[in-house]
Amino acid sequence: MPRASPRKRASVNYNEDEPQKSVASKAAAKVTSLAKKAVSKRKADSEEEPVARINGTKETKKRKTKAEKEEDAMPLAQRTVVATLQKGMHIGAHVSAAGGVQNAVTNALHIGANSFALFLKSQRKWDNPPLSDEAKDLFISACKHHGYNAAEHAVPHGSYLVNLAQPDPAKADQAYKGFLDDLKRCEALGIKLYNFHPGTTGGEPRAEAIGRIASQLNKAHKETATVITLLENMAGAGNVIGNSWEDLRDIIELVEDKARVGVCIDTCHAFAAGHDLRSPEAFSETMTAFNNIVGEKYLKAFHVNDSKAPFRSNRDLHANIGTGFLGLRAFHNLMNHAPSAGKPMMLETPIDRKDDKGKTVEDKQVWADEIKLLERLVGMDADSKEFIQLEEELWRRGEGERKRIQDQVDKKAEKDAKKGTRGKKKKGRASDEDSD
Numbered sequence: 001m002p003r004a005s006p007r008k009r010a011s012v013n014y015n016e017d018e019p020q021k022s023v024a025s026k027a028a029a030k031v032t033s034l035a036k037k038a039v040s041k042r043k044a045d046s047e048e049e050p051v052a053r054i055n056g057t058k059e060t061k062k063r064k065t066k067a068e069k070e071e072d073a074m075p076l077a078q079r080t081v082v083a084t085l086q087k088g089m090h091i092g093a094h095v096s097a098a099g100g101v102q103n104a105v106t107n108a109l110h111i112g113a114n115s116f117a118l119f120l121k122s123q124r125k126w127d128n129p130p131l132s133d134e135a136k137d138l139f140i141s142a143c144k145h146h147g148y149n150a151a152e153h154a155v156p157h158g159s160y161l162v163n164l165a166q167p168d169p170a171k172a173d174q175a176y177k178g179f180l181d182d183l184k185r186c187e188a189l190g191i192k193l194y195n196f197h198p199g200t201t202g203g204e205p206r207a208e209a210i211g212r213i214a215s216q217l218n219k220a221h222k223e224t225a226t227v228i229t230l231l232e233n234m235a236g237a238g239n240v241i242g243n244s245w246e247d248l249r250d251i252i253e254l255v256e257d258k259a260r261v262g263v264c265i266d267t268c269h270a271f272a273a274g275h276d277l278r279s280p281e282a283f284s285e286t287m288t289a290f291n292n293i294v295g296e297k298y299l300k301a302f303h304v305n306d307s308k309a310p311f312r313s314n315r316d317l318h319a320n321i322g323t324g325f326l327g328l329r330a331f332h333n334l335m336n337h338a339p340s341a342g343k344p345m346m347l348e349t350p351i352d353r354k355d356d357k358g359k360t361v362e363d364k365q366v367w368a369d370e371i372k373l374l375e376r377l378v379g380m381d382a383d384s385k386e387f388i389q390l391e392e393e394l395w396r397r398g399e400g401e402r403k404r405i406q407d408q409v410d411k412k413a414e415k416d417a418k419k420g421t422r423g424k425k426k427k428g429r430a431s432d433e434d435s436d
Contacts, residue, residue: 076368077112086379089335090115090153091304093347093367101131101189102138104154109146111368115153115344117195117303120185123159126178131185139189151192153344155230155264155301158182158196164216165199165209165241172212180220186227193300193344195230195264198242198251207250209241214254221260230264230300235272235316243273243314245293252298262300265290266348267334268319269303271326274312278326280382283333302345304331304374306398308405317405320349321370323398328377328391335377347371 082088092113097104101120108116121128143150162179166172179196186194201209217229231251234242241247248263255261267277275289276282290299306324309315322328334340351366380387 075110075112076365077372079109079112079114080372080375082114085375087336087338087341089341089345089375089378090343091345091347091371091374092116092153093349093371094118094157094303100135100138101185102135102142105139105142105146105148107364108148111364112371113367114371115155115346116148117155117157117344117346117348119159120156120182120189121159123157123161126161126174128181131188136188143190150190152342154189154191155193155195155344155346156182156186156191158194160197162196163199163202164196164213165201165204167202167204167209167212172216176216176219179216180223183220183224183227183229187224192226192228193230193262193264194227195232195301195303197234198231198247200239200241203239206241206247210247210250211254213241214251217251217261218254218256221255221257228260228262228300230262232264232266232303233269233273233275235266235269235314237273237314243269245275245290248298249294252294262298263290263294264301264303265299266303266305267326267330268305268307268324268348269316271307271311271330272309272313272315272317276311277330277333279329280333283330283337287337287339296339299339299343301343302334302340303348304334304345305348306331308398308401310402310406310409313409315405315409318349319398319401320366320394321347321373322391322394323401325402328387328394329382331374332377332380332382332387335374336379345374 082090092108092115093111094117095104095107095111095113097107097118097120101118104116104118120131140150142148143154148154159178159182162175163171164175164179166175183194186192198213199209220229231242231248233245233248234240236243241251252258252261270286271277275286277286290296304321306319306321306326308317308319308324310325319325321331334345347367347370349366349370351362351364352360353363353366355361377387
Protein backbone atom coordinates (compact mmCIF):
# COMPACT_ATOMS: atom_id res chain seq x y z
CA MET A 1 0.00 0.00 0.00
CA PRO A 2 1.44 3.38 -0.90
CA ARG A 3 2.65 5.54 1.93
CA ALA A 4 2.12 9.27 2.23
CA SER A 5 1.64 11.32 -0.89
CA PRO A 6 4.77 12.69 -2.55
CA ARG A 7 2.93 15.99 -2.63
CA LYS A 8 3.54 17.68 0.70
CA ARG A 9 0.51 18.17 2.96
CA ALA A 10 0.48 20.41 6.00
CA SER A 11 -0.09 18.43 9.21
CA VAL A 12 -2.15 19.38 12.23
CA ASN A 13 -0.13 20.94 15.01
CA TYR A 14 -1.41 19.36 18.20
CA ASN A 15 0.71 21.67 20.37
CA GLU A 16 -1.03 24.90 19.39
CA ASP A 17 -2.25 26.98 22.32
CA GLU A 18 -5.97 26.66 23.02
CA PRO A 19 -8.28 27.95 25.73
CA GLN A 20 -8.21 25.77 28.86
CA LYS A 21 -5.13 24.07 27.44
CA SER A 22 -3.94 22.70 30.75
CA VAL A 23 -7.26 20.98 31.50
CA ALA A 24 -7.57 19.56 28.00
CA SER A 25 -3.96 18.37 28.00
CA LYS A 26 -4.44 16.51 31.26
CA ALA A 27 -7.60 14.91 29.93
CA ALA A 28 -5.88 13.93 26.71
CA ALA A 29 -2.97 12.44 28.62
CA LYS A 30 -5.40 10.39 30.65
CA VAL A 31 -7.12 9.21 27.46
CA THR A 32 -3.76 8.07 26.06
CA SER A 33 -2.93 6.27 29.31
CA LEU A 34 -6.26 4.46 29.33
CA ALA A 35 -5.85 3.55 25.66
CA LYS A 36 -2.51 1.90 26.35
CA LYS A 37 -4.05 -0.15 29.15
CA ALA A 38 -6.95 -1.15 26.94
CA VAL A 39 -4.67 -2.52 24.23
CA SER A 40 -3.41 -5.30 26.47
CA LYS A 41 -6.73 -6.40 27.96
CA ARG A 42 -9.67 -6.47 25.60
CA LYS A 43 -12.37 -8.24 27.55
CA ALA A 44 -14.79 -10.66 25.99
CA ASP A 45 -17.63 -8.18 26.37
CA SER A 46 -15.67 -5.27 24.97
CA GLU A 47 -16.36 -3.64 21.63
CA GLU A 48 -15.00 -5.70 18.74
CA GLU A 49 -13.89 -4.24 15.44
CA PRO A 50 -15.88 -4.93 12.23
CA VAL A 51 -12.88 -6.67 10.68
CA ALA A 52 -13.11 -9.39 13.34
CA ARG A 53 -16.75 -9.94 12.46
CA ILE A 54 -16.08 -10.14 8.75
CA ASN A 55 -13.35 -12.74 9.20
CA GLY A 56 -15.43 -14.65 11.73
CA THR A 57 -12.46 -15.29 14.01
CA LYS A 58 -11.66 -14.36 17.58
CA GLU A 59 -8.37 -15.03 19.28
CA THR A 60 -7.29 -14.70 22.89
CA LYS A 61 -4.73 -11.91 22.98
CA LYS A 62 -1.60 -12.17 25.10
CA ARG A 63 -0.50 -9.30 27.32
CA LYS A 64 1.74 -6.96 25.33
CA THR A 65 5.23 -5.98 26.34
CA LYS A 66 6.14 -2.41 27.28
CA ALA A 67 7.92 -1.95 23.94
CA GLU A 68 4.86 -3.17 22.05
CA LYS A 69 2.62 -0.79 24.00
CA GLU A 70 4.91 2.14 23.24
CA GLU A 71 4.95 1.18 19.56
CA ASP A 72 1.14 1.02 19.51
CA ALA A 73 0.97 4.55 20.94
CA MET A 74 3.17 6.07 18.25
CA PRO A 75 1.21 7.80 15.44
CA LEU A 76 1.34 5.86 12.18
CA ALA A 77 0.60 9.02 10.19
CA GLN A 78 0.06 12.69 10.87
CA ARG A 79 -3.38 14.15 10.24
CA THR A 80 -3.69 16.23 7.11
CA VAL A 81 -5.14 19.70 7.52
CA VAL A 82 -8.37 19.34 5.56
CA ALA A 83 -8.20 22.95 4.37
CA THR A 84 -5.03 22.11 2.39
CA LEU A 85 -6.94 19.65 0.19
CA GLN A 86 -8.59 20.98 -2.96
CA LYS A 87 -11.84 19.57 -1.61
CA GLY A 88 -12.48 19.23 2.12
CA MET A 89 -12.63 15.45 2.48
CA HIS A 90 -12.74 14.20 6.08
CA ILE A 91 -11.35 10.69 5.75
CA GLY A 92 -10.94 8.17 8.58
CA ALA A 93 -11.86 4.63 9.60
CA HIS A 94 -13.98 2.55 11.96
CA VAL A 95 -11.64 2.43 14.95
CA SER A 96 -11.75 0.44 18.17
CA ALA A 97 -13.37 1.83 21.29
CA ALA A 98 -12.23 -1.09 23.45
CA GLY A 99 -11.76 0.04 27.04
CA GLY A 100 -14.05 3.05 26.63
CA VAL A 101 -15.37 5.37 23.93
CA GLN A 102 -12.61 7.89 24.72
CA ASN A 103 -10.08 5.46 23.24
CA ALA A 104 -11.68 5.84 19.81
CA VAL A 105 -10.28 9.38 19.67
CA THR A 106 -6.76 8.15 20.44
CA ASN A 107 -7.09 5.39 17.86
CA ALA A 108 -8.33 7.81 15.20
CA LEU A 109 -5.39 10.10 15.92
CA HIS A 110 -3.05 7.10 15.69
CA ILE A 111 -3.90 6.52 12.00
CA GLY A 112 -4.11 10.17 10.96
CA ALA A 113 -7.90 10.16 10.62
CA ASN A 114 -10.03 13.29 10.20
CA SER A 115 -13.24 11.39 10.89
CA PHE A 116 -14.01 8.12 12.64
CA ALA A 117 -16.66 5.51 13.27
CA LEU A 118 -16.93 3.43 16.44
CA PHE A 119 -19.18 1.14 18.42
CA LEU A 120 -20.59 2.84 21.51
CA LYS A 121 -20.80 -0.49 23.34
CA SER A 122 -20.43 -4.19 22.56
CA GLN A 123 -22.32 -4.91 19.34
CA ARG A 124 -22.55 -8.61 20.15
CA LYS A 125 -24.76 -8.56 23.26
CA TRP A 126 -27.91 -6.87 24.45
CA ASP A 127 -26.96 -5.98 28.01
CA ASN A 128 -24.18 -3.42 28.45
CA PRO A 129 -23.09 -1.20 31.33
CA PRO A 130 -24.18 2.43 31.06
CA LEU A 131 -21.88 5.10 29.67
CA SER A 132 -19.75 6.31 32.58
CA ASP A 133 -19.33 10.00 33.35
CA GLU A 134 -15.57 9.54 33.19
CA ALA A 135 -15.67 8.03 29.68
CA LYS A 136 -18.05 10.76 28.52
CA ASP A 137 -15.89 13.58 29.89
CA LEU A 138 -12.68 12.08 28.50
CA PHE A 139 -14.25 11.61 25.05
CA ILE A 140 -15.45 15.22 24.93
CA SER A 141 -12.13 16.56 26.22
CA ALA A 142 -10.08 14.47 23.80
CA CYS A 143 -12.18 15.56 20.81
CA LYS A 144 -11.74 19.20 21.81
CA HIS A 145 -8.01 18.85 22.49
CA HIS A 146 -7.31 17.14 19.15
CA GLY A 147 -9.66 19.21 17.03
CA TYR A 148 -12.30 16.58 16.23
CA ASN A 149 -15.83 17.89 15.75
CA ALA A 150 -17.79 14.99 17.23
CA ALA A 151 -21.09 16.42 16.00
CA GLU A 152 -19.97 16.31 12.36
CA HIS A 153 -17.18 13.76 11.97
CA ALA A 154 -17.78 11.00 14.53
CA VAL A 155 -20.33 8.45 13.28
CA PRO A 156 -21.09 5.51 15.58
CA HIS A 157 -22.23 2.25 13.99
CA GLY A 158 -25.33 0.53 15.35
CA SER A 159 -25.38 -2.95 16.82
CA TYR A 160 -25.60 -5.90 14.44
CA LEU A 161 -28.22 -7.39 16.76
CA VAL A 162 -30.79 -4.64 16.21
CA ASN A 163 -33.47 -5.18 13.57
CA LEU A 164 -36.01 -2.36 13.65
CA ALA A 165 -38.19 -4.29 11.19
CA GLN A 166 -38.65 -7.11 13.71
CA PRO A 167 -42.35 -8.21 13.71
CA ASP A 168 -42.29 -10.12 17.01
CA PRO A 169 -43.43 -7.67 19.75
CA ALA A 170 -40.98 -8.83 22.43
CA LYS A 171 -38.01 -8.88 20.06
CA ALA A 172 -39.06 -5.56 18.55
CA ASP A 173 -39.10 -4.01 22.01
CA GLN A 174 -35.65 -5.42 22.75
CA ALA A 175 -34.32 -4.01 19.47
CA TYR A 176 -35.88 -0.61 20.14
CA LYS A 177 -34.40 -0.34 23.62
CA GLY A 178 -30.93 -1.19 22.33
CA PHE A 179 -31.32 1.35 19.54
CA LEU A 180 -32.60 4.10 21.81
CA ASP A 181 -29.78 3.49 24.30
CA ASP A 182 -27.26 4.17 21.52
CA LEU A 183 -29.00 7.40 20.52
CA LYS A 184 -28.93 8.64 24.11
CA ARG A 185 -25.22 7.81 24.33
CA CYS A 186 -24.68 9.85 21.16
CA GLU A 187 -26.38 12.87 22.65
CA ALA A 188 -24.41 12.58 25.90
CA LEU A 189 -21.18 12.58 23.85
CA GLY A 190 -22.16 15.47 21.58
CA ILE A 191 -22.42 13.16 18.55
CA LYS A 192 -25.05 14.09 15.97
CA LEU A 193 -24.81 11.32 13.34
CA TYR A 194 -25.63 7.65 14.02
CA ASN A 195 -25.44 4.94 11.35
CA PHE A 196 -27.41 1.67 11.40
CA HIS A 197 -28.54 -1.19 9.17
CA PRO A 198 -32.26 -0.81 8.33
CA GLY A 199 -33.10 -4.47 9.03
CA THR A 200 -34.64 -7.53 7.39
CA THR A 201 -38.22 -8.48 6.67
CA GLY A 202 -37.96 -11.94 8.21
CA GLY A 203 -40.17 -13.15 5.38
CA GLU A 204 -42.95 -10.67 6.18
CA PRO A 205 -44.32 -8.27 3.51
CA ARG A 206 -41.70 -5.67 2.63
CA ALA A 207 -44.01 -2.65 2.94
CA GLU A 208 -45.02 -3.71 6.45
CA ALA A 209 -41.37 -4.15 7.49
CA ILE A 210 -40.52 -0.69 6.17
CA GLY A 211 -43.46 0.71 8.11
CA ARG A 212 -42.16 -0.87 11.33
CA ILE A 213 -38.70 0.65 10.81
CA ALA A 214 -40.19 4.12 10.33
CA SER A 215 -42.45 3.68 13.36
CA GLN A 216 -39.49 2.77 15.57
CA LEU A 217 -37.55 5.76 14.24
CA ASN A 218 -40.45 8.12 14.94
CA LYS A 219 -40.70 6.83 18.51
CA ALA A 220 -36.93 7.12 19.05
CA HIS A 221 -36.83 10.65 17.63
CA LYS A 222 -39.48 11.75 20.13
CA GLU A 223 -37.41 10.38 23.02
CA THR A 224 -34.24 12.19 21.88
CA ALA A 225 -33.48 15.70 20.69
CA THR A 226 -30.66 16.08 18.19
CA VAL A 227 -29.10 12.89 16.80
CA ILE A 228 -29.71 12.17 13.10
CA THR A 229 -30.34 8.49 12.34
CA LEU A 230 -28.56 7.38 9.15
CA LEU A 231 -29.91 4.48 7.13
CA GLU A 232 -27.08 2.47 5.58
CA ASN A 233 -27.60 1.05 2.10
CA MET A 234 -27.15 -2.70 1.97
CA ALA A 235 -25.62 -5.25 -0.40
CA GLY A 236 -27.88 -8.25 0.10
CA ALA A 237 -31.01 -9.30 -1.76
CA GLY A 238 -34.14 -11.11 -0.65
CA ASN A 239 -35.22 -10.15 2.86
CA VAL A 240 -32.58 -7.45 3.33
CA ILE A 241 -34.01 -3.94 3.41
CA GLY A 242 -31.93 -1.12 1.96
CA ASN A 243 -30.27 -2.57 -1.14
CA SER A 244 -32.29 -0.21 -3.34
CA TRP A 245 -32.59 3.56 -3.19
CA GLU A 246 -36.36 3.01 -3.22
CA ASP A 247 -36.21 1.16 0.12
CA LEU A 248 -34.42 4.12 1.72
CA ARG A 249 -36.86 6.57 0.14
CA ASP A 250 -39.87 4.63 1.40
CA ILE A 251 -38.57 4.61 4.98
CA ILE A 252 -37.76 8.33 4.91
CA GLU A 253 -41.21 9.15 3.53
CA LEU A 254 -42.76 7.63 6.66
CA VAL A 255 -40.44 9.44 9.10
CA GLU A 256 -42.25 12.38 10.66
CA ASP A 257 -39.25 14.58 11.46
CA LYS A 258 -37.28 14.64 8.20
CA ALA A 259 -34.47 16.62 9.85
CA ARG A 260 -33.69 13.59 12.02
CA VAL A 261 -33.08 11.05 9.26
CA GLY A 262 -30.40 10.63 6.59
CA VAL A 263 -28.33 8.10 4.65
CA CYS A 264 -24.80 6.71 4.86
CA ILE A 265 -23.70 5.24 1.53
CA ASP A 266 -21.39 2.23 1.71
CA THR A 267 -19.50 2.02 -1.60
CA CYS A 268 -19.03 -1.77 -1.41
CA HIS A 269 -22.70 -2.33 -0.60
CA ALA A 270 -23.80 0.01 -3.38
CA PHE A 271 -21.66 -1.75 -5.98
CA ALA A 272 -22.72 -5.24 -4.89
CA ALA A 273 -26.37 -4.18 -5.04
CA GLY A 274 -26.04 -2.90 -8.62
CA HIS A 275 -25.20 0.80 -8.21
CA ASP A 276 -22.12 1.34 -10.39
CA LEU A 277 -19.38 3.79 -9.37
CA ARG A 278 -16.45 2.71 -11.54
CA SER A 279 -16.35 5.26 -14.35
CA PRO A 280 -17.04 9.00 -14.08
CA GLU A 281 -20.21 8.47 -16.14
CA ALA A 282 -21.43 5.55 -14.00
CA PHE A 283 -20.63 7.44 -10.79
CA SER A 284 -22.58 10.46 -12.02
CA GLU A 285 -25.56 8.30 -13.02
CA THR A 286 -25.61 6.55 -9.64
CA MET A 287 -25.44 9.78 -7.65
CA THR A 288 -28.08 11.38 -9.86
CA ALA A 289 -30.35 8.39 -9.29
CA PHE A 290 -29.81 8.69 -5.53
CA ASN A 291 -30.58 12.41 -5.61
CA ASN A 292 -33.73 11.89 -7.69
CA ILE A 293 -35.07 8.95 -5.69
CA VAL A 294 -33.92 9.65 -2.13
CA GLY A 295 -32.79 13.27 -2.17
CA GLU A 296 -29.31 14.81 -2.04
CA LYS A 297 -30.04 16.56 1.26
CA TYR A 298 -30.31 13.19 3.01
CA LEU A 299 -26.76 12.05 2.16
CA LYS A 300 -24.72 12.61 5.32
CA ALA A 301 -21.78 10.14 5.33
CA PHE A 302 -19.87 7.42 3.48
CA HIS A 303 -18.35 4.04 4.30
CA VAL A 304 -15.43 3.80 1.88
CA ASN A 305 -14.70 0.21 0.86
CA ASP A 306 -13.68 -1.61 -2.29
CA SER A 307 -15.43 -4.89 -3.12
CA LYS A 308 -13.96 -8.39 -3.37
CA ALA A 309 -17.17 -9.49 -5.07
CA PRO A 310 -18.23 -8.48 -8.59
CA PHE A 311 -20.91 -6.02 -9.63
CA ARG A 312 -24.49 -6.89 -8.66
CA SER A 313 -23.32 -9.98 -6.75
CA ASN A 314 -25.29 -9.02 -3.60
CA ARG A 315 -22.28 -10.11 -1.55
CA ASP A 316 -20.83 -7.84 1.10
CA LEU A 317 -17.10 -8.54 1.01
CA HIS A 318 -14.93 -5.52 1.70
CA ALA A 319 -11.61 -5.14 -0.10
CA ASN A 320 -8.75 -2.71 0.32
CA ILE A 321 -8.95 0.45 -1.76
CA GLY A 322 -8.08 -0.13 -5.42
CA THR A 323 -7.64 -3.90 -5.08
CA GLY A 324 -11.26 -4.95 -5.58
CA PHE A 325 -13.76 -4.92 -8.42
CA LEU A 326 -14.55 -1.25 -7.88
CA GLY A 327 -10.95 -0.25 -8.63
CA LEU A 328 -9.14 2.98 -7.86
CA ARG A 329 -11.06 5.07 -10.39
CA ALA A 330 -14.26 4.70 -8.37
CA PHE A 331 -12.55 6.29 -5.38
CA HIS A 332 -11.02 9.01 -7.53
CA ASN A 333 -14.59 9.81 -8.58
CA LEU A 334 -15.70 10.00 -4.95
CA MET A 335 -12.72 12.02 -3.74
CA ASN A 336 -13.36 14.63 -6.44
CA HIS A 337 -17.14 14.77 -6.03
CA ALA A 338 -17.69 18.31 -4.75
CA PRO A 339 -21.06 17.64 -3.00
CA SER A 340 -19.35 14.99 -0.82
CA ALA A 341 -16.87 17.47 0.67
CA GLY A 342 -17.28 17.99 4.39
CA LYS A 343 -19.01 14.67 4.96
CA PRO A 344 -17.36 12.00 7.14
CA MET A 345 -15.85 9.14 5.12
CA MET A 346 -14.85 6.04 7.08
CA LEU A 347 -12.84 3.05 5.90
CA GLU A 348 -13.99 -0.43 6.88
CA THR A 349 -11.35 -2.22 4.83
CA PRO A 350 -9.53 -5.40 5.96
CA ILE A 351 -6.45 -4.89 8.13
CA ASP A 352 -5.70 -8.48 9.16
CA ARG A 353 -2.38 -10.03 8.12
CA LYS A 354 -0.17 -12.93 9.18
CA ASP A 355 2.88 -12.17 11.30
CA ASP A 356 6.19 -14.07 11.03
CA LYS A 357 4.75 -16.77 13.31
CA GLY A 358 1.66 -17.26 11.18
CA LYS A 359 -0.61 -15.56 13.69
CA THR A 360 -3.37 -13.23 12.49
CA VAL A 361 -2.71 -9.68 13.67
CA GLU A 362 -4.23 -6.28 12.91
CA ASP A 363 -2.06 -3.93 10.89
CA LYS A 364 -3.46 -0.43 11.39
CA GLN A 365 -0.77 0.93 9.09
CA VAL A 366 -3.12 -0.24 6.31
CA TRP A 367 -5.71 2.35 7.36
CA ALA A 368 -3.08 5.05 7.83
CA ASP A 369 -1.82 4.39 4.30
CA GLU A 370 -5.29 4.21 2.77
CA ILE A 371 -6.27 7.53 4.32
CA LYS A 372 -3.21 9.11 2.69
CA LEU A 373 -4.00 7.31 -0.56
CA LEU A 374 -7.52 8.74 -0.67
CA GLU A 375 -6.29 12.21 0.23
CA ARG A 376 -3.73 11.90 -2.54
CA LEU A 377 -6.52 11.31 -5.06
CA VAL A 378 -8.11 14.69 -4.31
CA GLY A 379 -7.30 16.88 -7.30
CA MET A 380 -5.15 14.23 -9.00
CA ASP A 381 -5.40 13.98 -12.78
CA ALA A 382 -6.88 10.54 -13.54
CA ASP A 383 -5.13 10.54 -16.91
CA SER A 384 -1.72 11.22 -15.39
CA LYS A 385 1.10 8.69 -15.31
CA GLU A 386 1.03 8.90 -11.50
CA PHE A 387 -2.59 7.78 -11.29
CA ILE A 388 -2.34 5.11 -13.98
CA GLN A 389 0.70 3.48 -12.35
CA LEU A 390 -0.98 3.55 -8.94
CA GLU A 391 -4.19 2.11 -10.34
CA GLU A 392 -2.37 -0.73 -12.09
CA GLU A 393 -0.25 -1.57 -9.03
CA LEU A 394 -3.27 -1.86 -6.73
CA TRP A 395 -5.28 -3.80 -9.33
CA ARG A 396 -2.49 -6.39 -9.63
CA ARG A 397 -2.30 -6.66 -5.85
CA GLY A 398 -5.93 -7.79 -5.62
CA GLU A 399 -5.94 -10.08 -8.65
CA GLY A 400 -5.80 -13.37 -6.74
CA GLU A 401 -8.63 -12.53 -4.34
CA ARG A 402 -10.86 -11.16 -7.10
CA LYS A 403 -10.39 -14.38 -9.08
CA ARG A 404 -11.17 -16.51 -6.03
CA ILE A 405 -14.45 -14.71 -5.33
CA GLN A 406 -15.39 -14.51 -9.01
CA ASP A 407 -15.01 -18.30 -9.22
CA GLN A 408 -17.34 -18.69 -6.25
CA VAL A 409 -19.93 -16.41 -7.84
CA ASP A 410 -19.70 -18.21 -11.19
CA LYS A 411 -20.09 -21.66 -9.59
CA LYS A 412 -23.13 -20.49 -7.65
CA ALA A 413 -24.68 -19.03 -10.80
CA GLU A 414 -24.13 -22.33 -12.63
CA LYS A 415 -25.62 -24.27 -9.75
CA ASP A 416 -28.68 -22.02 -9.59
CA ALA A 417 -29.11 -22.22 -13.36
CA LYS A 418 -29.25 -26.02 -13.15
CA LYS A 419 -31.83 -25.83 -10.38
CA GLY A 420 -33.96 -23.45 -12.41
CA THR A 421 -36.80 -21.79 -10.55
CA ARG A 422 -36.02 -23.75 -7.39
CA GLY A 423 -32.63 -22.06 -7.28
CA LYS A 424 -34.20 -18.63 -7.70
CA LYS A 425 -36.61 -19.21 -4.84
CA LYS A 426 -33.80 -20.39 -2.62
CA LYS A 427 -31.76 -17.29 -3.47
CA GLY A 428 -34.68 -15.12 -2.41
CA ARG A 429 -34.79 -16.81 0.98
CA ALA A 430 -31.02 -16.73 1.55
CA SER A 431 -31.20 -13.09 2.41
CA ASP A 432 -29.16 -11.93 5.30
CA GLU A 433 -25.89 -13.83 5.12
CA ASP A 434 -23.63 -11.14 3.68
CA SER A 435 -24.78 -7.98 5.47
CA ASP A 436 -22.02 -6.03 7.27
